[in-house]
Amino acid sequence: EDQVTQSPEALRLQEGESSSLNCSYTVSGLRGLFWYRQDPGKGPEFLFTLYSAGEEKEKERLKATLTKKESFLHITAPKPEDSATYLCAARGSNYQLIWGAGTKLIIKP
Template sequence: EDQVTQSPEALRLQEGESSSLNCSYTVSGLRGLFWYRQDPGKGPEFLFTLYSAGEEKEKERLKATLTKKESFLHITAPKPEDSATYLCAALSSASKIIFGSGTRLSIRP
């Protein structure tokens, strides 16, 4: 069964304290791995798409990486405005999109 698991469920960091969020996936024929940011009361906002193991993408303080089993979202020197829920989703070869439950990130000033 296709599955996407994110860890930790919640993460509290001090401003400037770098860390990583994990997304483990078991998906038949991965066609794409997506990262989204979701603020309270809003829809998810697209961040990155990764297509193959070894691929990396960066945007400001965020960098996403992909292996054959998992993806990481690295956040470097975070700021309070980076506080949000970060979602990952996998697209299978059967065109099924499966989201993880998200990691709630909180950055203290």
């Protein structure tokens, strides 16, 4: 059964304290691993798509990486405005997205 698991469920960091969020997936025939950011009361906002193991993408303080079993979202020197829930989703051979439950990130000033 296709499955996506995100860890931890919640993460509290001090401003400037770098860390990583994990997204483990078991999906047959991966056709993309997606990261989104979701602020309270809003819809998910697209961040990255990764397609193959070894691929990396960066945007400001965020870097996403992909292996054959998991993806990491690295956050370098985070600021309070990086506080949000981060969602990952994997697309398998049936083209549908399987979503993780998200990691709630809180950055304290």
